[in-house]
Amino acid sequence: MRADGDLLGTLSFRAGARYTLTKHFLASESASLLLMLSATLITLALVFYSVGVWSERIARFLKPWHVAAFWTGFLFDVSGTLAMHRLASKPFDLLEPHTLTGQIALWLMLAHALWATWIVRRGTERTRKEFHRYSLIVWLIWLVPYVGGMILGMKQ
Secondary structure (H helix, E strand, O other), X not given: OOOOOOHHHHHHHHHHHHHHHHHHHHHHHHHHHHHHHHHHHHHXXXXXXXXXXXXXXXXXXXXXXXXXXXXXXXXXHHHHHHHHHHHOOOXXXXXXXXXXXXXXXXXHHHHHHHHHHHHHHHOOHHHHHHOHHHHHHHHHHHHHHHHHHHHHHHHO
């Protein structure tokens, strides 16, 4: 109780402090869950995209299920990126290296999935056999922001 005997003021202060601590804890808990969700989504992107790219490379022939793996990886990556964006303390800035490489990778993944879809539907036998060359390049470029994000995450 305060020195002047203001019981109501003391109770109000304590309730406010408890609310602030609870609000901070919930915000922290929510951020942790969002971080785990986004890391899981981006790792699922790695798994699906890698399975699609490497199985296509081993088969040396683009199959419809490879295209499905590319699209699934892309959708997981977009979802994980959006979740990470909600956690970011700074606004979107293409001058940041991680943001720039991430955007390049996302746009390349989209172009890759679109092109693969077109090739499976209308491409020739030859283009289905040669597509794996492009896939590996896109996958390697995609690894740059993935590994960079892990390094940034470990620094924090």
